[in-house]
Amino acid sequence: MRFLVISLLIFTQMFSQQVRRETGTLTGLVVDAETNQPIFGVNVIILNTFLGSATNHEGKFTIKNIPPGKYKLRLSAIGYETKLLDLTINPGEEIDLKISLKPTAYAVEPVLVTATRREQRLSEVPVSSTVVESDIISTRNNLQIDDVLRYVPGVNMIQYQVNIRGSSGYSRGTGTRVLLLFDGAPFLTGDAGEIIWEAIPVWQIERIEVVKGAGSALYGSNAIGGVINVITKETSQGKTFRFRSYLGIYDKPYYQQWKWSQRERFYYGGFASFNGTLGNLGTLIHLQRSIDEGYKQNQNYHRWNLFSKFKYNISPYSNINLIFNYIRQKNETFFYWKNLSNALRPRDEDIGAMVNSERFNLSAQYREILTSKFFYIIRASFFRNKWSDNGTPQNRSTAGLTNLETQFNYQPNERHLLIFGADASINAVKSTLFASRNSHSIAFYIQDEIKVSERSNITAGLRGDLYKLDTLKYTGQINPKFSVIYRLHQNSNLRLSFGTGFRAPAISEAFTSTTAAGVTVKPNPSLKPERAVSFETGFRFTHPLAMIDFALFWNYYWNLIEPVFDVDGKIFFKNVTEARIEGLEFSANLLPLSPVNLSLGYTYLFPWDLSEDAILKYRPKHIFYANASAGYKLFSIGADFRFISKYERIDELLKIVVPDAEERVPIYVVDVRFGLNFNKLKITFNINNLLQYNYVEIVGNLAPIRNFNLSVDYEL
Numbered sequence: 178m179r180f181l182v183i184s185l186l187i188f189t190q191m192f193s194q195q196v197r198r199e200t201g202t203l204t205g206l207v208v209d210a211e212t213n214q215p216i217f218g219v220n221v222i223i224l225n226t227f228l229g230s231a232t233n234h235e236g237k238f239t240i241k242n243i244p245p246g247k248y249k250l251r252l253s254a255i256g257y258e259t260k261l262l263d264l265t266i267n268p269g270e271e272i273d274l275k276i277s278l279k280p281t282a283y284a285v286e287p288v289l290v291t292a293t294r295r296e297q298r299l300s301e302v303p304v305s306s307t308v309v310e311s312d313i314i315s316t317r318n319n320l321q322i323d324d325v326l327r328y329v330p331g332v333n334m335i336q337y338q339v340n341i342r343g344s345s346g347y348s349r350g351t352g353t354r355v356l357l358l359f360d361g362a363p364f365l366t367g368d369a370g371e372i373i374w375e376a377i378p379v380w381q382i383e384r385i386e387v388v389k390g391a392g393s394a395l396y397g398s399n400a401i402g403g404v405i406n407v408i409t410k411e412t413s414q415g416k417t418f419r420f421r422s423y424l425g426i427y428d429k430p431y432y433q434q435w436k437w438s439q440r441e442r443f444y445y446g447g448f449a450s451f452n453g454t455l456g457n458l459g460t461l462i463h464l465q466r467s468i469d470e471g472y473k474q475n476q477n478y479h480r481w482n483l484f485s486k487f488k489y490n491i492s493p494y495s496n497i498n499l500i501f502n503y504i505r506q507k508n509e510t511f512f513y514w515k516n517l518s519n520a521l522r523p524r525d526e527d528i529g530a531m532v533n534s535e536r537f538n539l540s541a542q543y544r545e546i547l548t549s550k551f552f553y554i555i556r557a558s559f560f561r562n563k564w565s566d567n568g569t570p571q572n573r574s575t576a577g578l579t580n581l582e583t584q585f586n587y588q589p590n591e592r593h594l595l596i597f598g599a600d601a602s603i604n605a606v607k608s609t610l611f612a613s614r615n616s617h618s619i620a621f622y623i624q625d626e627i628k629v630s631e632r633s634n635i636t637a638g639l640r641g642d643l644y645k646l647d648t649l650k651y652t653g654q655i656n657p658k659f660s661v662i663y664r665l666h667q668n669s670n671l672r673l674s675f676g677t678g679f680r681a682p683a684i685s686e687a688f689t690s691t692t693a694a695g696v697t698v699k700p701n702p703s704l705k706p707e708r709a710v711s712f713e714t715g716f717r718f719t720h721p722l723a724m725i726d727f728a729l730f731w732n733y734y735w736n737l738i739e740p741v742f743d744v745d746g747k748i749f750f751k752n753v754t755e756a757r758i759e760g761l762e763f764s765a766n767l768l769p770l771s772p773v774n775l776s777l778g779y780t781y782l783f784p785w786d787l788s789e790d791a792i793l794k795y796r797p798k799h800i801f802y803a804n805a806s807a808g809y810k811l812f813s814i815g816a817d818f819r820f821i822s823k824y825e826r827i828d829e830l831l832k833i834v835v836p837d838a839e840e841r842v843p844i845y846v847v848d849v850r851f852g853l854n855f856n857k858l859k860i861t862f863n864i865n866n867l868l869q870y871n872y873v874e875i876v877g878n879l880a881p882i883r884n885f886n887l888s889v890d891y892e893l
Contacts, residue, residue, distance in 0.1 A: 200242040201266040205274035207236045207252060216254060216278060217414075223264070224249040225591050226549040230493070234414055241493050244549050245270075256280055286719060291358070291386040291406040293626065293636060294395055294596050295586060300719040303636055303660035304674045305331070305728045305762065309385040311410070316806075316815060316850055318423060318863050318888045320444075320467065322385065322407060323374040328802050329387050330764040330778025333821055335795055336875045337374060341389050342730060343758045343784045343796040344402025347828070347875055348740060351685040351750075354402035354707070356392065360409055360500060362540045362558035365399060367576030367604040368611060370683030373562070376504045376536050378484040380421060380448060381463050383410045389762075390730065391678030391711035394658030397600070397620050397642050401678035401709045401734075409500075412459025412488045413452050418893050422447035425886030427472040431869050435521045437474045444469035444886070448482075459488035471509070472882050473521045475528050478508035494552075495545035503537040510566070513877030517837040520871075520879045534564035554584045572691060574608035576684075596638075597623040604684075611688040618644040618681070624658070632664045644681045644706070647688070652706055654679045669718045678709040686738055686750040696834055698740075701749045709734045724766040731759045742830060755787040758796070772808035777801075795875075797822045813852040820845055827876055835877040844872045844880075859890040 207219045215236025222229040223240065226248070230238040243266045250262040257278040266272070287299045287308035299308065307329050319325045326332050326339060333340050335347040345354045357364045357372045365372060385407055392400035425444040430436050446467035453460060465482040483503040490496045510530040515522045523530075540558035547553070558580045565573040582600035589595070604616045624638030636659070643653040660674035682704040689698045715728035737754035764778040784796035799822040806815035821844040832838045847867040853860045862885075869883040 199268045200244055201268065201270040201272065203240045203243060203250075203264070203266070203272050203274070205238055205276055207232050207238065207254075207276050207278060209257075210277040210279045213277075216257065219252055219254040219257070219278070222251045222253075223549070224251055225588065227546050227552045227586065227588065228549050239493065242549070252276060252278060254278065281721075286724075287384070289386050289388075290361075290408075291404055292388045293624065294584065295594070299724070300668075300670065300717060301634075301662070303634070303662040303672050305389040305713060305715060305726065305730070307331075307387045307389075307764070309387070311383050314379060314382055314385075315859075315890070316813070316852060316861055317817070317848070318850075318861055318886055319379055320423075320446075321374045322377055322379055322382065325379070325385060326387070326405070328778075328804060328817055328819060330802060331389055331762050331780045331800065332387065333797060333800050334874060336878065337372070339372065339405070340796075341387070341403035342732070342760065342762070342780065343782045343793065344732070344734075346739075346793065346795040348738075351689070352680075352683045352738065353399060354680055356396050356398075356400040356404045358396075358404060358406040359502070359538065360498075360540065361406065361542070362538075362556060362582075363399075363578075363580050363602075364407075364538065364560065365578070366536075366562040367560065367578035367684070368562060368574045368606045368608055369685040370399070373504075373536060375467075375480060375506065376482075376502065376538075377407055378409070378448075378463050378465060378482055378502070380465075381409050381450065381461065381484055381486075383408050390674065390713055391656075391676045391709050391732070393642075393654075393678030393680075393709075394638055394640050394656040394676045395622055395624065397640060398618070398644060398679060398681045398706070401680045401707060409484075409486060410452065410461065412454065412461050412486060414454050414459075416453030417451070419450045419452070419890070420447070420892075421888060421890040423886055423888035425884055427881075428869065428883040428885070430472075430521060430882060431871055432520075434518055437519075437521050442470045442472055444884075457489060459486075459490075461486040471511075472884070473511050473523075473879065475509045475523050475530065476511040478506060480504060480506035480508075494547075495543070497544075498542045500540045501537070502539075504535075506532075506534050508532055508534075511878065513835045513875075514879065515836070517840050530566065530568065532564055532566045534562075536560075536562050536564075550588045552586050554582075554586075556580075556582045556584075570609070572609050574606065574610060576604065576606040576608070579603045592628045594626040595623070596626075597621075606684050610691050611684050614647045614684050614688055616644070616646045616681075616684065618642060634662050636660045636662075642679070646682060646684065648702055649682075649687065649704070652681065654706065654708065668720045669716065671714075671716055673714045675712050676710075678711065680707040682706065682738060682750070689750075696830075697747045699743070699747045699749045701751060704738060704750060705736050705752050707734065707736050707738055707752070722768060726762075726764045728762045729760075730762070731757070733757050740828070740830060748830060753788060754793075756785060756793055757787060758782060758784045758793070772813075774804075774806045776804045778803075792825050794826045794828055795824055797824060808852075808854075811853055811855065813850075813854065815850045815852075817848040818846070831876050838876040841873050841876060842871075844874075845870050846872075857892045861888045861890075862886075863888075 207216050219232040221238045230240050232238045245268045248264040250264045253259040258281045292302045331342050339355050351369045388404045392404040427442040448465035450463040463484040467480045471477040485501045487499040514520045538560040542556045544554045560578045563575045580602045584598035587595045599621045601619045606614045620642040622640035627635045639657040641655045645651050656677045658676035662672045664670045687704050688700045710733045713730040718725040735755045736752040739753050740748050741751050760782040762780045767775045780800040784793035786793045801820040803818045823843045848865045850863045866883045
């Protein structure tokens with residue numbers, strides 16, 4: 178493989194040098210049509226090529242090495258109408274343009290990169306997808322991205338475990354069936370294979386892309402239920418300092434007997450960041466401090482976050498990005514309540530339980546456009562996860578997960594777009610829970626997007642994975658994917674997609690040996706990978722006044738890993754479940770313009786355990802979200818509502834160890850917010866769980882009670 182990659186790069190470099198001798202250059206100035214002032218950050222793309230640029234602070238852009246021919250030039254920016262221009266490039270020609278864009282109140286259609294590993298407008302994506310923009314995160318004052326995901330259609334959180342259309346259920350502290358990417362790189366721990374939400378700098382997020390359904394055909398293990406890609410902010414050409422501080426307070430518990438503290442409980446923190454260019458180096462540095470005293474006894478945390486991002490443009494067509502992200506945290510651990518009468522107190526033997534953790538990830542990405550038809554990306558990342566508790570005996574774990582990936586994008590003509598590549602991972606773990614373990618994997622993938630006609634596109638691809646988990650045998654799978662999108666007219670389309678997926682067992686599932694919260698867990702090194710088949714058909718309508726999406730889906734799973742009791746009374750993980758999850762999903766974003774916006778999302782699930790002929794555990798049948806916001810001059814107001822129907826079935830194991838485990842209800846939560854925007858100064862006041870509704874996401878663990886917070890954001 179190494180020889181083939183090097184040979185391909187050498188050939189392409191030689192070819193590109195020959196092509197560039199005959200190419201043309203396009204420069205331009207983009208201004209506001211009403212004020213004639215330069216516009217910063219306009220995306221300038223030559224359609225059906227990989228060539229493009231963005232305007233600087235002077236409104237200027239340059240695109241070099243354009244092969245002779247006729248093209249369409251597309252310009253788009255937030256707050257302006259998208260513009261298309263005809264463009265003809267002759268050999269060696271240099272063209273200079275002045276282009277004006279009209280301001281508009283309409284929202285710009287979101288752009289995704291996760292669904293097909295390339296940039297696409299939402300209306301072109303052949304699978305169900307949702308984009309959460311940064312302004313929504315900021316106005317809600319979300320402290321972690323799992324709080325953001327609680328309002329994404331089709332997604333529900335069971336405490337810290339994410340479910341997309343019922344794919345995951347709940348298994349505490351181990352494994353996930355949803356792959357989390359951080360700027361395109363996998364972001365899962367090497368030991369438990371879980372997501373560490375608090376390690377992501379929520380206020381430096383540009384957008385979150387959620388792709389639903391089996392994504393293993395492009396992303397491999399852990400994407401069996403979907404993919405979430407967290408994309409951070411780009412470095413800017415100017416210099417900006419930003420400060421944010423927040424202070425929150427928990428209300429008194431609803432019932433007097435739940436009161437456990439004689440004083441008010443607070444949470445507070447903030448960050449300072451710099452984003453700008455130092456010489457030729459784009460630089461983003463973010464330092465954050467967070468403290469939460471906890472609304473429950475034995476549930477406070479203290480944490481530091483450091484996030485840095487550096488971008489260096491080697492040439493107009495090549496750049497390198499470096500990211501370093503670090504979190505240090507000390508947190509108490511609340512496993513489950515003492516009983517319903519003491520819902521905010523843990524078991525007596527759990528008081529004082531604490532975990533110290535230190536985690537960091539380092540990633541680098543090199544991207545180069547070799548010709549107008551070909552570019553490649555090389556990405557490497559390392560995620561180190563270290564933690565210890567104060568149990569008896571003390572548990573410790575250190576894991577290092579390394580990922581390497583190369584992706585090639587080649588567009589031979591207007592009808593085909595090929596994406597192919599390879600990735601590999603190496604994982605090493607040393608833990609008192611799992612002993613010294615290791616794993617490694619290698620994969621190859623290819624995808625062809627075919628333009629059948631002006632109205633229809635077909636995407637077909639496959640991925641082959643080979644995975645080795647310590648003493649377990651090599652295992653793997655070839656996962657195909659196929660999708661069709663048909664444009665009914667300019668604003669609407671039909672889609673159909675099919676794919677398969679798999680998930681390799683996590684080290685924690687195969688080798689854990691410990692006792693915690695009254696439960697003894699033993700290893701099972703004979704675990705097999707989980708597998709899935711996913712099918713979806715849908716309709717999407719995209720318009721400046723409304724975005725509507727409707728989907729029908731059917732997912733079949735087998736060899737799902739679940740914790741079960743053995744004859745000796747101990748728990749171990751086993752491939753026990755064969756399941757089918759089918760349903761429908763509807764979402765709408767109405768009037769996506771300032772000052773009024775309304776969005777709705779409803780998901781119906783029929784999650785059936787075929788092995789036991791019963792409903793699947795921890796899956797709701799109904800999920801409904803509604804969000805409304807309005808603004809006038811300096812003022813803004815917003816409200817969020819979510820409803821999740823009661824889980825009809827929970828884990829029988831927990832009924833044995835958790836008092837009052839059957840005490841659960843449907844979830845009804847209302848959050849409201851008020852804001853003032855003075856350009857560089859923003860003040861937001863939030864009330865979360867306005868109605869003081871008491872509910873659990875997992876058994877024996879009361880969700881956050883009503884709380885109030887005030888945040889101040891200043892930029893200079």
